[in-house]
Amino acid sequence: MNTKAPVIEGFGLRGFGSHSTNAEYILIPSIVPKLYLATRMIMDISNGKAPLK
Numbered sequence: 688m689n690t691k692a693p694v695i696e697g698f699g700l701r702g703f704g705s706h707s708t709n710a711e712y713i714l715i716p717s718i719v720p721k722l723y724l725a726t727r728m729i730m731d732i733s734n735g736k737a738p739l740k
Contacts, residue, residue: 698725 699705700721702713731737 695728 698721700713701717702711704711728737
């Protein structure tokens with residue numbers, strides 16, 4: 688599907704085997720940095736500090 692809408696990539700947790708039956712796991716140390724990134728993005732957008740275009 689082609690779209691002109693912005694796409695956010697890189698918010699997933701680090702790990703292996705996502706959406707499979709092969710011993711899916713995440714790396715625990717990757718949770719806090721990703722949560723921080725998402726939180727800051729929401730804060731910046733809500734404060735008008737990040738462009739939406």
